[in-house]
Amino acid sequence: MHGVRGACPSLVGFMQNVGMAISLCAFVLAGVVLFRGIAGKCFKLFPLFYSYIIYAFCGSTIMYLVYWLEPQAYRTAFWLYYLVSILVEFTVLVEISDQIFRRFPAIRNLGRAITVVISAVFGLFYVLPALLWSPGMATALLGFALRASVTKAVVLAALLVATRHYGSELGRNVAGLMLGFSIYLGINTANLAAARLFGRVLYGDIYWIMTPVGYTLCLLVWTIALWERSSVPNVGEMSPVVGGSSDAVALELTRFNSELSKLLHK
Amino acid sequence: MIMLIYAAIAIAFFILVIGLLQKPEPHNPDDAFGEKGCAPRIGNGRWLDLSERIFDPSDSRWLQEELAFPKLAKELMVGRKRLAVQWLEALQASFDDLVRTPDFAPIETSETNATGGWQMLWLTVRFKLLVSYALLVVRLFGPYHRLIPSFSWVPLSPASERSFRRAALAVGRTSH
Numbered sequence: 001m002h003g004v005r006g007a008c009p010s011l012v013g014f015m016q017n018v019g020m021a022i023s024l025c026a027f028v029l030a031g032v033v034l035f036r037g038i039a040g041k042c043f044k045l046f047p048l049f050y051s052y053i054i055y056a057f058c059g060s061t062i063m064y065l066v067y068w069l070e071p072q073a074y075r076t077a078f079w080l081y082y083l084v085s086i087l088v089e090f091t092v093l094v095e096i097s098d099q100i101f102r103r104f105p106a107i108r109n110l111g112r113a114i115t116v117v118i119s120a121v122f123g124l125f126y127v128l129p130a131l132l133w134s135p136g137m138a139t140a141l142l143g144f145a146l147r148a149s150v151t152k153a154v155v156l157a158a159l160l161v162a163t164r165h166y167g168s169e170l171g172r173n174v175a176g177l178m179l180g181f182s183i184y185l186g187i188n189t190a191n192l193a194a195a196r197l198f199g200r201v202l203y204g205d206i207y208w209i210m211t212p213v214g215y216t217l218c219l220l221v222w223t224i225a226l227w228e229r230s231s232v233p234n235v236g237e238m239s240p241v242v243g244g245s246s247d248a249v250a251l252e253l254t255r256f257n258s259e260l261s262k263l264l265h266k
Numbered sequence: 267m268i269m270l271i272y273a274a275i276a277i278a279f280f281i282l283v284i285g286l287l288q289k290p291e292p293h294n295p296d297d298a299f300g301e302k303g304c305a306p307r308i309g310n311g312r313w314l315d316l317s318e319r320i321f322d323p324s325d326s327r328w329l330q331e332e333l334a335f336p337k338l339a340k341e342l343m344v345g346r347k348r349l350a351v352q353w354l355e356a357l358q359a360s361f362d363d364l365v366r367t368p369d370f371a372p373i374e375t376s377e378t379n380a381t382g383g384w385q386m387l388w389l390t391v392r393f394k395l396l397v398s399y400a401l402l403v404v405r406l407f408g409p410y411h412r413l414i415p416s417f418s419w420v421p422l423s424p425a426s427e428r429s430f431r432r433a434a435l436a437v438g439r440t441s442h
Contacts, residue, residue, distance in 0.1 A: 106365040106390050108383045146272070153279045160283060166366055182283040186276045193272030246369050250382060253389040256361050260396050263317060 015205040022212040027064075029219035030057045033226060040228050042173065048095035049177065055088055079141070086148045090119065092181055093155050099174045100163050105246035106253060107166065114158050122151040139196075146192035153185045176225015180218040187214030320349045323410035343408055350409035351401065358397050365390055 034057055037043045037050050059081055066077045097111030130143035156178065163170065170178070191210040195203050326346070330339035403411055 103368045104366060105369045105383070106367070106386050109387045110390075113387060150272075150275065153275070157279060157282055166362075179283065182280060186280040186283075189279070190273050190276040193276075246382070246386075249364065249367055249369070250386050250389070252364050253386055253393070256357075256364070257389055257393050257396070260357070260393060260400070263321065264396065264400060 015209060019208045019212060022209065022216055023060075026212055026216040026219055027057070027060050029216065029223055030060065033219060033223050036223070036227055040226070042226050042229050045229065046095055046099070046173070046177075046226075048091050048098070052088060052091040052095075055091075056085070059085070082145075083141070086145055089148075089152065090115075092177070093119075093152060093159075096156070096174065096177050096181070097159055099177075100159060100168055100170060101166070104166065104168065105249050110162060111159055114162060115155050118155045118158055119151060122147075122154060127151055138200075142192060142196050146189065146196060149185055149189045149192060153182070153189060156182055156185065172230035173226055176221055180221035180225065183221060184214045184218035187217070317353055320346055320353055321409050326410065343410065346410075347404060347408045350404045354397060354401050354404065358394075358401075361393055361397070 030053055034050065034053050037046070037053070043050050063074075063077065063081055067074050093115050094112065097115040100111045101107045101109075127144060127147040130147045131140050134140035134143050160178065187210060191207060191214065195207045197203075326339045326342050329335045329342060
């Protein structure tokens with residue numbers, strides 16, 4: 001998920017230029033998101049997300065420099081950056097998971113728990129086998145990227161379902177983060193699956209265009225959603241029993257558990 | 267074939283996202299208890315007494331063993347089973363309302379106690395597991411089944427309970 005993916009040196013001619021142009025758009029958008037984050041003071045609200053944007057922005061800059069100054073080293077640098085980025089993208093999920101239940105003390109960490117559990121289970125039983133038991137290096141990398149994308153999509157879907165279940169209103173910023181990331185994941189999953197099926201000869205050129213297209217669309221949504229800091233959404237009515245204090249909620253949770261345990265013990 | 271599966275996953279995922287990002291209908295706590303009269307509260311003694319009566323098998327035993335009315339005892343048990351399920355569902359709904367209680371403290375101060383957040387999440391998950399299990403057992407075996415475990419082996423963390431109580435008392439004192 002970085003601006004320079006469209007600039008793989010194996011490409012020639014028109015497709016390469018289109019890929020480069022889209023990648024440059026993504027690079028500029030990343031800069032705009034970063035600038036607006038600092039100007040609009042969203043930076044403090046979403047620290048993990050902006051650290052990811054800084055990573056992507058700096059990474060793309062370095063990759064462009066390598067591409068123009070040291071073309072021989074570009075291929076190695078590209079794959080290294082690509083693999084690290086697949087893992088770093090999880091930061092966006094962690095940020096989203098931290099934000100969605102922020103106002104509910106009882107389940108403030110539910111989002112992070114969902115993210116960690118699903119990522120660990122899928123990582124162990126679904127993503128890792130693709131790396132270990134694939135026939136070749138290229139197939140292994142493609143399989144790893146594809147399965148990591150599916151894992152992220154599952155995490156995001158689970159977070160959305162949990163958000164819906166508890167009736168948490170997201171607000172423009174967080175909803176935009178989720179929508180943008182889901183666009184990217186949807187396009188990426190279909191793109192990687194197609195690349196795996198049709199191979200480099202048939203799908204190679206399209207792949208190097210579709211990847212930056214997905215990322216650029218994602219960044220466009222993020223730019224619009226994070227243009228300014230949204231107000232705190234309406235979080236519903238306060239419970240008449242506990243008021244709004246986290247400690248009072250904690251005490252009530254304990255009481256509920258004690259009463260139910262007593263009942264089951266009989 | 268695999269391409270079709272992944273394409274379907276991508277499309278289904280996108281549809282799901284769009285659907286779920288629609289603004290949810292505001293939750294009205296009274297809706298869950300509209301048919302039952304009043305919202306159950308854990309501090310409500312009468313409501314807890316009701317559970318004692320629902321889950322008490324002595325009436326049914328008395329009908330079956332002493333008065334020798336097995337059919338009547340069975341009917342009573344069926345009725346109590348329905349009541350037990352309703353009671354547990356109401357308890358769950360009441361708990362969900364508690365979980366949905368927002369904290370109006372500034373975000374910076376409300377995030378200071380990270381350990382407390384994980385403890386509360388554990389209490390929430392624990393309750394959900396217990397009540398789901400209780401509902402399953404009541405639905406399958408009825409309200410008088412003896413195989414409902416106490417789950418006492420699942421630690422409730424008395425230390426955290428004490429700290430929550432102390433913190434709540436402190437909050438109560440400062441607010442008065």
